[in-house]
Amino acid sequence: MWNKLFWSVAVASLPAMIYAFSTGPVIRRTGAAIDGGLDCTACHRTFAPANSDARGFARISAVDYTPGKKQTIRVQVYHPDAKRWGFELTARLTKDENLKGGIFTPNTLVQVKCDPGGNAPCGTDREFVEHLEPATRSGSDGLATFSVEWTAPDAGSGDVVFYAAGNAADGNGASSNDRIYTTSLKITAAPTGARPVVTSNSAVVSQDFGGGKIISPGTWIEIYGATLTNVTREWAGWDFSGANAPKSLEGVGVTVGGKDAFVRFVSPGQINAQVPDGIGTGPVNVIVKNDTGTSDPIPMTAAARATQTLVPPRWNVGGRQLVAAVFPDNVTFVAKVGEIAGVPTRPAKPGETMIVYAIGAGATAPTVAAGSIASGSTVLTNATALFGTAPATVAYAGLSPGFVGLYQFNLVVPNVAAGDVKLTLSVDGAAVAQNLTTVIGN
Numbered sequence: 045m046w047n048k049l050f051w052s053v054a055v056a057s058l059p060a061m062i063y064a065f066s067t068g069p070v071i072r073r074t075g076a077a078i079d080g081g082l083d084c085t086a087c088h089r090t091f092a093p094a095n096s097d098a099r100g101f102a103r104i105s106a107v108d109y110t111p112g113k114k115q116t117i118r119v120q121v122y123h124p125d126a127k128r129w130g131f132e133l134t135a136r137l138t139k140d141e142n143l144k145g146g147i148f149t150p151n152t153l154v155q156v157k158c159d160p161g162g163n164a165p166c167g168t169d170r171e172f173v174e175h176l177e178p179a180t181r182s183g184s185d186g187l188a189t190f191s192v193e194w195t196a197p198d199a200g201s202g203d204v205v206f207y208a209a210g211n212a213a214d215g216n217g218a219s220s221n222d223r224i225y226t227t228s229l230k231i232t233a234a235p236t237g238a239r240p241v242v243t244s245n246s247a248v249v250s251q252d253f254g255g256g257k258i259i260s261p262g263t264w265i266e267i268y269g270a271t272l273t274n275v276t277r278e279w280a281g282w283d284f285s286g287a288n289a290p291k292s293l294e295g296v297g298v299t300v301g302g303k304d305a306f307v308r309f310v311s312p313g314q315i316n317a318q319v320p321d322g323i324g325t326g327p328v329n330v331i332v333k334n335d336t337g338t339s340d341p342i343p344m345t346a347a348a349r350a351t352q353t354l355v356p357p358r359w360n361v362g363g364r365q366l367v368a369a370v371f372p373d374n375v376t377f378v379a380k381v382g383e384i385a386g387v388p389t390r391p392a393k394p395g396e397t398m399i400v401y402a403i404g405a406g407a408t409a410p411t412v413a414a415g416s417i418a419s420g421s422t423v424l425t426n427a428t429a430l431f432g433t434a435p436a437t438v439a440y441a442g443l444s445p446g447f448v449g450l451y452q453f454n455l456v457v458p459n460v461a462a463g464d465v466k467l468t469l470s471v472d473g474a475a476v477a478q479n480l481t482t483v484i485g486n
């Protein structure tokens with residue numbers, strides 16, 4: 045008899061457990077005060093209260109909104125020990141947090157529940173976005189990123205506030221041993237869109253690498269103007285597809301010679317982009333496009349190689365342009381001691397290696413396409429360096445692994461007298477146009 049009872053209890057509780065998880069957490073558990081202030085620690089209690097373990101976090105990323113326009117909202121959850129992940133997110137208007145702020149679109153990894161009940165579309169009901177089972181990535185560690193499309197509210201809605209709770213879970217299939225984090229983010233309506241207006245002649249090579257108007261595939265440019273976009277952000281891991289950089293951020297793109305550039309940073313007054321391959325040589329136009337239109341063209345000049353070394357403006361000291369070369373410790377730079385405020389520096393001795401960073405040096409062997417993260421070593425053929433008139437051993441000249449469009453030259457300082465020395469770098473016969481000085485000691 046007890047046997048029958050056992051089975052009826054066991055069988056009855058099984059669907060309940062599966063059911064609980066496949067439907068996701070209960071709504072109103074993001075920690076938002078307006079919803080009663082409860083979060084997942086109502087059940088996931090082991091490390092309560094939320095945010096008690098400083099090794100983890102939850103964060104929301106979103107940019108200021110254009111009324112009615114879609115953007116991807118992301119919730120990230122992290123804890124070094126976690127092996128399974130979950131979240132809940134809601135959006136409200138700050139003028140009355142009882143009102144929903146915009147509309148979420150469910151996808152294969154996230155669901156949208158309505159408050160008080162049912163699933164999206166929710167009409168005017170408040171919404172809660174939650175993980176579906178595949179998004180919990182059972183067994184995987186690292187940073188969890190949940191993404192959901194969100195349509196911004198109408199003009200005149202005012203600020204929007206997002207509340208989220210994340211579960212950095214241990215993956216034991218129970219509510220124990222999981223760490224809960226809560227967070228919120230307020231965004232405001234960005235000024236309404238306008239065609240991008242560029243300052244005339246405003247596209248230059250990255251100023252930290254000396255600026256100028258001569259570009260080559262893979263080099264970095266800065267474009268200045270107004271109303272280029274109404275959001276400010278830099279690219280992030282999720283903008284990459286594999287090792288390939290994004291061609292637009294928040295609807296803002298750049299073309300160089302008619303080809304799409306790779307967009308690293310956008311803001312109303314400045315865009316940073318990487319020049320694409322296939323732009324030929326000679327005059328090319330740089331054009332900014334956003335949702336509202338395209339800018340006037342900005343003329344630049346394309347070359348196969350236009351190497352420029354790292355020379356931040358404050359490295360122009362004492363009437364000479366010092367190259368920002370670093371010792372292999374990656375901390376100490378080459379200059380007179382104390383010459384650059386806030387940077388540890390000392391002269392380089394003959395026989396020591398110094399690393400010079402550069403952009404625009406052109407094709408390597410093997411070739412690496414513009415817009416991709418370099419991995420492994422590459423070679424810039426026929427790279428040479430002179431310290432004064434003494435040739436240096438070039439221990440490495442190629443792309444810097446792990447970066448996009450950054451080159452490094454590892455130079456072994458030849459036997460030259462102490463003091464300021466002129467550094468002449470060239471790649472395949474094309475000398476760096478910068479007038480560079482470095483400092484040798486003994």
Ligand code: HEC
Pocket residue numbers: 061062063064065066069070073074083084085086087088128129130131132180209210211213214215216217218219222
């Ligand atoms: C009403 C209680 C309750 C609340 C509130 C709750 N959970 Fe859970 N959660 C459970 C239970 C019970 C389980 C384990 C059984 C199951 O899978 O249903 C669980 C399991 C999980 C798991 C898998 C844990 C693991 O280690 O395998 C995740 C992820 C999760 N919940 C996320 C959340 C998030 C995120 C919230 C807050 C937004 C939340 N839960 C709020 C009861 C709750």
